[in-house]
Amino acid sequence: MEQERLQKAIAKSGYTSRRKAENLIVEGKVKVNGKTVTELGTKVKPDDKIEVNNIPLEKEEPVYLLLYKPRGVISSVKDDRNRKVVTDLLPEIEERIFPIGRLDYDTSGLLLLTNDGDFAQLLMHPKYQLDKVYIAKVEGIPAPEDLKPLKTGIMDNGENLKAIKHRILSVDHKKNRAILEITLHEGKNRQIRRMMEALGYPVLKLKRERYGFLNLHSMNPGDYRELTPHEVKQLKTYAEKNVK
Structure with missing residues (x-):
């Protein structure tokens, strides 16, 4: 045995x-x-x-889910202020799932959940540098040179916050706003909001649109789906190769 x-x-x-x-x-x-x-x-x-x-200990079958987290939901399984948490969106899931990492209360987008502790630990390891792509609506219209510190690093509360890449998708001169695409590898608390605030372009709306090869194609806020066995294998293979 x-x-x-x-x-x-x-x-x-x-x-x-x-x-x-x-x-x-x-x-x-x-x-x-x-x-x-x-x-x-x-x-x-x-x-x-x-x-x-x-x-x-109850032995459960492993569960791997992709959720389109809406704004106004906590990335947790419970909240001491009685706010809605991500597991409230999945009442039919009986296993003890939990989110892998987190998205801020006011941030929407792609969030993975599982009951596999090893899988979660692999994906949250600092060396697991998968692209996490965010779309941010900001106040003001930055010039490309204004955004250079995103890649070189911005110090905030003793932390060096960096983006891997960024680009301006569109601007609205009437409303004095811009839409940016920002790619991270790390995911420090309120990282993009803190970086853009430091640059003088506060975030009005933020969404995580992509996590590596995973996206929110044809999904609406609150929707979820199971990861396919192939997707789980891809994530594990990439993680095991990079985390060693």
Whole structure:
């Protein structure tokens, strides 16, 4: 019977990431067949009973979803201010899914969700440099040279914020607004809004339109679909190649 490391079994269940599972094991919060286990090298069989914080671990089939997140929704599974969260948009999904990364409350667009902790950790690794393409409507009409600091880097609150590339898609001289396409690899908190604010062109509206090869083609805000096995494999292959 095939065995796997305990932390991997916990991550595959969708309970948490493998790294956090390792912490739980070391802290003595995990039991296997009724016995507390603190050794990270421990291996388990498919029929072993695992408990985390005295709650039996339910083994779920992996789920991989692409959601068109609307504005005004939190990229989380719960909110202490009782605002709508992304899992509220997916009431028929019974598995314990969670978002991979986040989009700000006022930002719409492509968001991935899963119950596969290892998959999520791979995609959020700093070395996993997949293009994340955003469309931003900004106040004011920047000249191309005004946007050069986006690529060279903008310091804000001790963080160096950078875009990989950018371009002006259109301008509206009557309303004094512009539409920009900005591509990131990282995804720091409110990154594009902070960068454009620093340049004097505050963001009025922001949408993540693309995540690597994935897009929102023919989808409306609130729509979601399952990733195909081929798409999941592509994401994993790219991540494993770059994260090593």
